[in-house]
Structures are given as structure tokens and as C-alpha cells.
Amino acid sequence: MLTAILIMALGAVVLGAALGYASIKFKVEGDPLVDKIDAILPQTQCGQCGYPGCKPYAEAISKGEADINLCPPGGMEGVQRLADLLGREVKPLEAEEKPKQVAIIDEQTCIGCTLCIQACPVDAIVGAAKQMHTIVESLCTGCELCVPPCPVECIRMEPVAETIDNWKWKYPVIELKKVA
Amino acid sequence: MLQLFKFRGGVKPQTNKTPSLGEPIAVAPLPTRLIVPLHQSIGGTPDPLIAPGDRVLKGQRIGGADGWISSAVHAPTSGTVLAVEEHVAAHPSGLPTLSVIIEPDGRDEWIARTPVDYRSLAPESVREMLRDAGVVGLGGAVFPSHAKLTASKTVPMEELVINGAECEPFITCDDLLMRERADEVVRGIGIFRDLLRPQRVLIGIEDNKPEAVAAMKTAVQALGENFEVIAVPTRYPAGGAKQLIRVLTGKEVPAAKRSTDLGVQCFNVATAYTAWRAIAHGEPVISRIVTLTGNVERPRNWEVLIGTPLAEFVALGQPKPDTNGYLMGGPMMGFEMPSDAPLVKATNCIIAGSPTLFPPKAPEMPCIRCGECAKACPHELQPFELYWFARAKNFGKTQEYHIFDCIECGCCSYVCPSRIPLVQYFRFAKSEIWAREREKKAADTAKTRFEFRNFREEREKAEKAERLAKAAAAKAAEKKAEAKPAAEAAAGALADAPAAQAAAPTDAEAAKKAAIAAAMERARQQREAAQPKNTEALTPVQQRDIAEVDARRRQAGIETPGEPSGTADANAPAAPAAGSEEARP
Structure with missing residues (x-):
């Protein structure tokens, strides 16, 4: 009984240490999702989405604050690609495509x-x-x-x-x- | 006898070459107007060297190469430049391109031509001469030839392949060139050989051109060269560069590699001919041989000036009444030429079309995945898969299936039992992919610029804050320094210390107040000096009226506006006098 508890506790400690080490060693700087969203956005920096540039909009999307259909320069294709990336529903574009x-x-x-x-x-x-x-x-x-x-x-x-x-x-x- | 190899796939369409072989090459008459597009090769657009109204001579350079992968263009005859403007190009889009419009003067006067012995020149200067003579690949791709004439430093040059296969149906311009001007073609090949120094030179000609093979063999022997003239089996697209290299050398050029990586370089026979004319005669590329065939009364080959309008050229062949369009290039790879476009360096053939010659295609049917297209593809691609993805606009997948290895030869469309225009789909997919890449590049540039701008703004803000802080600190230090001597002086003047300590700050404050008052006074004086008053430059009558009003005011005990009462007396008598002095004409 005691051995079993000890083995389990030891296992927990070892795994915990490994995970803790990994989280420091393989720390990802920045949010990779934001970069992926930013790569889809057309980088016109026009602010038509209501955010001051493409990156802030990408951040807002990744946080779930903004919808994916606010970018007129990206067009319907951009909405489609964002929907594919994020697993969200495709929505018609808010403004008209130019x-x-x-x-x-x-x-x-x-x-x-x-x-x-x-x-x-x-x-x-x-x-x-x-x-x-x-x-x-x-x-x-x-x-x-x-x-x-x-x-x-x-x-x-x-x-x-x-x-x-x-x-x-x-x-x-x-x-x-x-x-x- | 050299062992020949086979390439996979290919088709054997009806060649239709005989009609245009009946007569020798004829020189086309001078057209009424020449439209020479500046962009006639792969690479950059040459810069125009002439202005509207200039007189140009035949062979004069009118567009200078703007980089290494670029090629010059020349005036095809002597005449006057009417305009340098956008004109419809010989391009499937029918869009305009910057062109030089020349009105010939009929004298056909050459510029000074200087033949040179290229053997006495450095290879670099020969390449430069070829670039400035506008020598480009005349097989149809119009790649600047000089850029292909530098041997790789790492791979030894083994074979130089000369392409005289001319596999497309209808086209006979290279055939007749080899028959009639084999000698100069061989001399041109000699230039390429001397620049590249390959171990062997192989001239591949399809075996349906025995006269050309014989003429080339005779010329090679007569000039004492060791070039091998080889008849290759007639099968479309044997004239594709990679296919001909495969047939003659057995080397297969892998995807995303060039033939030079395998020690092979390939040139068209007409390119060799123009290179010889350029070097040994000083004649730039201003004309080419064009096959005019199809639905015309007199099919034959013409030596025609670059820039000849299509309409004037086809009139030479007397098109039949039911002609409904003109194809530039062959029926497999050619495209419908816009009716007012000019002939360019890439134009090897013009086929007059008619409903009987090219019957309208029956409607497209669904793909049954029979695999015929995969069997016919000379690049061993899988056109049915590519079609599937291109149709669905799944461009990533098309690239996985190597769409960029497709040479658009049209074999797949030719054999398709469902009559699917496969090549159209591939062209569509390729240009979409290119457009996306351009957009991606533009987006990346915009992103870096935007980020840099933000960074710069932040930096400027920080710099400004720092500057302000520094200035404030400096001012504080200055004040401290000023206050010190004042305090010392006060301490010296007043004997008793406690009183001096009390007086020092008061003195400093008084000094500050005085300085402020002085500054305000200066500012007021400046303002007055700068702004003219509406009381200046008055007529004597007005001055008198004002003086009267002022006098009444004084009597009533009201101060004159803007003047303290003390000075009013002194000013009042002077003002009218001065005013009348000034106003006197």
C-alpha cells in the first residue's frame, strides 16, 4: 500500500518536474495564433475593421472579441480562410467588397x-x-x-x-x- | 550513329506543314506603319531612347535593355517616330503595352553597321553585343540569349543542343530557314559553341524535314565543324527544350532544375541565325521569318519586319472570306491574336482560322478519369488530378502535383475524350498562384513598413521627451547659476547677513518680473511695428476729423482709446501734421 502511494507520488513529482522544465525550455514567445491570423489579413492597415491596424484586429479575433467578417480589403476569401483557420462559421462580409x-x-x-x-x-x-x-x-x-x-x-x-x-x-x- | 532516347507521352497530330513549304521565303513589303512594343523579351521593359518626332534609321536602337535579363529593341526601318504610347500587344489578354509607332519613309536607310570578328573579343563583350542587338530565343519563349551564354562554373558544359525540331503543326519557318540559310545558322551555332565550350554540339531536327537535315549536314561539312545533325522521330512535343534534351542526350531535367545544372544548354536555330547576323553583319533583330498559313490563298513563309501590323501582314496571304480569326503560334500552344496587334519577335506563325479548319469545340463533358491525359503528358504529370484541383481552386494542391512543371503543350487537351480544356485550367491556376504570391509579397512589404513606422513614431516620441527633459534640466541649472552671483552681490552690498539672506530671493524675483515686463514691452512694440494701423495713410480731411473728435473727447474728459491721457496732449497736435505730410501726393 505504502509502496504504491510512494510510486505514484514519485511519478507525479517526476512528471511535474518534466512538465515544468518543458514549459520553461520550450516557451513560445508571442501568440502563434495571432501571427497566423495576421498572415491571412491583407496588411492594408486601413482600420476599416475598427482596430488600429491588422495586428490589433488579429489580436482581437484571437481573443474572441472581434468577428471574422470585418475586413473589407480581405474580401470574402479572407473571411473563408479565417473561418477555416479558426473553425468558425463563415459569415457574409460586413461592408461591400471593393x-x-x-x-x-x-x-x-x-x-x-x-x-x-x-x-x-x-x-x-x-x-x-x-x-x-x-x-x-x-x-x-x-x-x-x-x-x-x-x-x-x-x-x-x-x-x-x-x-x-x-x-x-x-x-x-x-x-x-x-x-x- | 548516336543512340537516341525517348520521352514519355506526346501525341502525333496532323502536321499540316506542306501548304506553306511550296514557296521559298519572301521578303514582305514595307508596311505603312510599324508598331514596335518595347517589351519583347522575358525580363525587364527596355527604356525608350527616342522621342516622338525623332527620325530613326533602320537598326537604330529605340529601347535600351534595363538590366541583365532584358533585351534591346530596334527600329525595323528608317522613318519618323510618330508616338511612344500604349498599343494593343500580341498577347492573349489583348491589353496595351508601351510601343514605339514609326512611320516608314520608304528609304530603308541603315544605321552604320560594324561587323566584328567575335573571336578577337572577350566573351563578356560578345554577350553585351548580343543583348544590345536584341537577340532573344526565337522558338517562342523570347528569353534573352546572352543570359544563357554563360557557362556554369560548377558543372562542365557537356552538350549544346540546337533545336530545329519544330514540332508544332502548321509551322515551317525554321524548316525553311535551315533549308535556305543553313550556312549562317551553322556559323551562329559556332558563336554559341565558342562562348559555352561544350564537349558536343547536337542539332536536333524532326525526321519529317529531310531537306533541312540534308542542308544542315552539308553546311556543317562545308564549314568543317564537328556538329552532329540528328534526325529525331516526329512526335509532338519533340521541340520542347526538355524533351529534345531527353531525346538527344538521355538526360532528364528534374523539376525545379535547369538544363545547365546537367551541363546542357539549348538554343533555337533561328536564334543562332540572328546571333550570326548581329555579330558578323552588325544587324540587330529587326525582322524574323513568319509562317502565314491556314485559311489563306497563298500560304508561305515571309521575312517580315518586327512591328508589322497583323492586318497588313495577313493581307499578303489573301485570307479566304470565311476567315474568322488569327492564331499566333501553332494550333496546340497558340492563342487568338488581337486583330490590331503587331507582329513581335515571338511570332513564329500566323494561322488564319475558319470554322472548317478549327471547328468550334463540342461542349465539355465531365472527367471520367480515363487517364489518357496522364499517358499523353510529356512531363509525366497527372493532368486529371491537376484539373480537379484547379477547377476547385485548390491551388496549394495543384502545386503539390507540380503544376509549374507543366509546359502547357496541350497534349492532354488534345487527347481528352471529354474535350475538357485542361490547359486553360492550368493556365488559370498558374496565374492565380502568381497573383497570390504578388499579393503576399505586397502584404509583407506593407507589414514591415507599418511596423517600422510605428517603431519610428515611438522612437521620435521618446527622443522628444528626452530632449524636453534635457532642456528643462539645462534651464534649471542656468537659473541656479544666475541666482548665485545675484545672491553674492546682494550679500556684499548689505553688511548684515540676515537681511541679505532675506533680500536675495526678493531681488531675484524683482529681476524676473522686470525681465518679463521688458519682454512684453518688446513684443508689443514688435506687434505695432509689424501691423499697420488703419489710421495710417489717411487723407487730410479724415485726419482733421479725427483731430476734432479727439479734441471733443478731451473736452468731455474721455480718454482717447489706446492712449493714456498723459501722452494724448503731446500726440494730438503732431498727428494731423504728420498725417498731412504723408498723404501729400
């Missing part, structure tokens, strides 16, 4: 106030005080955050044009012919 856009500054109207530069989350606007500003198109995520601060309304959003470089083969469709 084609990918870029911001364009009308350089004739720009007064060089630098307000848009301060608003751009990815530093895609080049310019200085009282100098004309311009947008580095390849870096623009189309988040629209620069549009409201502009005092002279010289920034407009334009959908990204299809060129030979970004053109995609279309999904083969079977054309239906009208019979009689």
Missing part, C-alpha cells in the same frame, strides 16, 4: 500640408512641407486613410488598372448556347 485601389494625388492642387503623409500607415507618400506630395504607387495599399485629412481634396482613389504584368487567365467558362 476592387484593389491606389491613391492618386492631384499634384496641381496639392498645397504641401503634409497631413496625408502623417496619415499614411506605410509611408507611401513622399513630400515635404509646402512642397508637392506624391504617392509611391507600388507601396500604396489602397487604405484610403489619406483621403479625409486632405484639406483641398486633391487625393482620389482609383482601382488598380489591369496590365499585361498583372493580367490573369480567366477561369474557363462553359458558354451556354440558347437552344430554340
Whole structure:
């Protein structure tokens, strides 16, 4: 009887020590789920979800505070992938899906106030005080955050044009012919 | 006799080559207008070197290579540059690309051509010359040739394979080139041989072109070269680079590896020809041989300038009335060419289509998993599985099944009993995967930039706080230092110590108050100096009125606004006089 208790107690101590050691040795820094969610999000940093950037939104999703359908740039596909990752139900997107856009500054109207530069989350606007500003198109995520601060309304959003470089083969469709 | 190997799969479609073989290569007449796209090779888009209105000479470089994997483009004839603008490209999308529009002046005046003996030059300068002459792979992939002409440092170059197989039905441009200009093709191969120094040079030609084989053999002998001209069995796609390498050398190029990793390099015969013209004649690639066949009255091969509009070119062959479209390339891999696109370096064949020649495809039926496509696939892929995943948009799975090894040869679609356009699905899946990769890259860039911006803002905030703290500390120290001498002075002036101690802080405070008052006074004076008053520059009449009003006010015992009563008397008489002085014209 006593031996049995001792063996069980010893086992408990050994396993406990092993687990305690493992929790220190193999400690995971940060939340891996947040990183996985963040990898799915489109990184436009637009704040349309109501959080100040993609990472905070990812954190909110992982805590269960936010829904998965709040990201319009990610589109329905993003919602689908988040649902797959988290095992949640797919929900329709809160806002409507927009084609990918870029911001364009009308350089004739720009007064060089630098307000848009301060608003751009990815530093895609080049310019200085009282100098004309311009947008580095390849870096623009189309988040629209620069549009409201502009005092002279010289920034407009334009959908990204299809060129030979970004053109995609279309999904083969079977054309239906009208019979009689 | 060399032992030949076999590649798996492949099909034997009807070749349809005879109609365009009847006549020799003819030089196409000068078109009314040339549209030369700047991007005509794999890699970067050359920068335009000319401006609208410039006169250009035949062979003048109009687009300079913008990197190592890029190739120059040249004016195909002399004339005037009308515009550098977006124009519909010879591309399945029908989208525009930056093109140089040239109006020929009819004189066809060459730029100064300098033939060189490449043997006396360093290999690097020969490669640079080829790049600047716009020599690209004319088999259809248009990869810049100079970039393929550097031998690997680690793997010894064993075989140089020259591709004259021309396996696609209808196309005969390489066949006729070898028949008529074998000598220059062989000399061009000599350039490649000298740059790469392979142990053997193998020229593979499908055995349905006996005349070409004979002509090449004669030319090789006449020039005393040791190239082997080999007739390979006719089977589509024997002209695929990996297939031809397999047939001639027995080497199988593994997935995600290049043939150079196995010591093999492959070039098309037409590329060798243009390389010879570029080096030995100083003529850049401004024309190519194009087969015009299909539903036309006069099928034949034409030597045509790059940039010739499709409509003007096909008129040479007199298309039959029921022609309903033009295919660029062969029927297996080609695509419907936009009607106003120009001919480019990649255009080896134009086939006029008609409902009888290419009957509309019967509707697609469900896949029955018969496996015919897997048997036909020359890359030993499983097209039916790929189809399944591509159709379901399960792109990760398509990559597991090696979709990027697919060369889009079209064998699977050709044999499919359910008439499924398999290649269409694979192209769709490939371009989707590329687009996703681009998006992922953009998202990663945005993320790092956003994180850096946050980091920078934090850092700036911290720096500012530090700066403010430092400034505050410095000010405090300064005050302390100021207060000390004042206290000492006070102590010296007043004999009794306790009184001095009491007076020191009072003196310091008084000094501060005085300084503040002085600063305020200075600020007021500055403000007054800067801002013009509306009482300046008045007419004499107005001045008089003001003086009267002021006088009445004084009589009534009211102070003039802005002036203390004491100074009013002194100012009042002076003001009108000064005013009238100033206002006098």
C-alpha cells in the first residue's frame, strides 16, 4: 500500500518536474495564433475593421472579441480562410467588397500640408512641407486613410488598372448556347 | 550513329506543314506603319531612347535593355517616330503595352553597321553585343540569349543542343530557314559553341524535314565543324527544350532544375541565325521569318519586319472570306491574336482560322478519369488530378502535383475524350498562384513598413521627451547659476547677513518680473511695428476729423482709446501734421 502511494507520488513529482522544465525550455514567445491570423489579413492597415491596424484586429479575433467578417480589403476569401483557420462559421462580409485601389494625388492642387503623409500607415507618400506630395504607387495599399485629412481634396482613389504584368487567365467558362 | 532516347507521352497530330513549304521565303513589303512594343523579351521593359518626332534609321536602337535579363529593341526601318504610347500587344489578354509607332519613309536607310570578328573579343563583350542587338530565343519563349551564354562554373558544359525540331503543326519557318540559310545558322551555332565550350554540339531536327537535315549536314561539312545533325522521330512535343534534351542526350531535367545544372544548354536555330547576323553583319533583330498559313490563298513563309501590323501582314496571304480569326503560334500552344496587334519577335506563325479548319469545340463533358491525359503528358504529370484541383481552386494542391512543371503543350487537351480544356485550367491556376504570391509579397512589404513606422513614431516620441527633459534640466541649472552671483552681490552690498539672506530671493524675483515686463514691452512694440494701423495713410480731411473728435473727447474728459491721457496732449497736435505730410501726393 505504502509502496504504491510512494510510486505514484514519485511519478507525479517526476512528471511535474518534466512538465515544468518543458514549459520553461520550450516557451513560445508571442501568440502563434495571432501571427497566423495576421498572415491571412491583407496588411492594408486601413482600420476599416475598427482596430488600429491588422495586428490589433488579429489580436482581437484571437481573443474572441472581434468577428471574422470585418475586413473589407480581405474580401470574402479572407473571411473563408479565417473561418477555416479558426473553425468558425463563415459569415457574409460586413461592408461591400471593393476592387484593389491606389491613391492618386492631384499634384496641381496639392498645397504641401503634409497631413496625408502623417496619415499614411506605410509611408507611401513622399513630400515635404509646402512642397508637392506624391504617392509611391507600388507601396500604396489602397487604405484610403489619406483621403479625409486632405484639406483641398486633391487625393482620389482609383482601382488598380489591369496590365499585361498583372493580367490573369480567366477561369474557363462553359458558354451556354440558347437552344430554340 | 548516336543512340537516341525517348520521352514519355506526346501525341502525333496532323502536321499540316506542306501548304506553306511550296514557296521559298519572301521578303514582305514595307508596311505603312510599324508598331514596335518595347517589351519583347522575358525580363525587364527596355527604356525608350527616342522621342516622338525623332527620325530613326533602320537598326537604330529605340529601347535600351534595363538590366541583365532584358533585351534591346530596334527600329525595323528608317522613318519618323510618330508616338511612344500604349498599343494593343500580341498577347492573349489583348491589353496595351508601351510601343514605339514609326512611320516608314520608304528609304530603308541603315544605321552604320560594324561587323566584328567575335573571336578577337572577350566573351563578356560578345554577350553585351548580343543583348544590345536584341537577340532573344526565337522558338517562342523570347528569353534573352546572352543570359544563357554563360557557362556554369560548377558543372562542365557537356552538350549544346540546337533545336530545329519544330514540332508544332502548321509551322515551317525554321524548316525553311535551315533549308535556305543553313550556312549562317551553322556559323551562329559556332558563336554559341565558342562562348559555352561544350564537349558536343547536337542539332536536333524532326525526321519529317529531310531537306533541312540534308542542308544542315552539308553546311556543317562545308564549314568543317564537328556538329552532329540528328534526325529525331516526329512526335509532338519533340521541340520542347526538355524533351529534345531527353531525346538527344538521355538526360532528364528534374523539376525545379535547369538544363545547365546537367551541363546542357539549348538554343533555337533561328536564334543562332540572328546571333550570326548581329555579330558578323552588325544587324540587330529587326525582322524574323513568319509562317502565314491556314485559311489563306497563298500560304508561305515571309521575312517580315518586327512591328508589322497583323492586318497588313495577313493581307499578303489573301485570307479566304470565311476567315474568322488569327492564331499566333501553332494550333496546340497558340492563342487568338488581337486583330490590331503587331507582329513581335515571338511570332513564329500566323494561322488564319475558319470554322472548317478549327471547328468550334463540342461542349465539355465531365472527367471520367480515363487517364489518357496522364499517358499523353510529356512531363509525366497527372493532368486529371491537376484539373480537379484547379477547377476547385485548390491551388496549394495543384502545386503539390507540380503544376509549374507543366509546359502547357496541350497534349492532354488534345487527347481528352471529354474535350475538357485542361490547359486553360492550368493556365488559370498558374496565374492565380502568381497573383497570390504578388499579393503576399505586397502584404509583407506593407507589414514591415507599418511596423517600422510605428517603431519610428515611438522612437521620435521618446527622443522628444528626452530632449524636453534635457532642456528643462539645462534651464534649471542656468537659473541656479544666475541666482548665485545675484545672491553674492546682494550679500556684499548689505553688511548684515540676515537681511541679505532675506533680500536675495526678493531681488531675484524683482529681476524676473522686470525681465518679463521688458519682454512684453518688446513684443508689443514688435506687434505695432509689424501691423499697420488703419489710421495710417489717411487723407487730410479724415485726419482733421479725427483731430476734432479727439479734441471733443478731451473736452468731455474721455480718454482717447489706446492712449493714456498723459501722452494724448503731446500726440494730438503732431498727428494731423504728420498725417498731412504723408498723404501729400
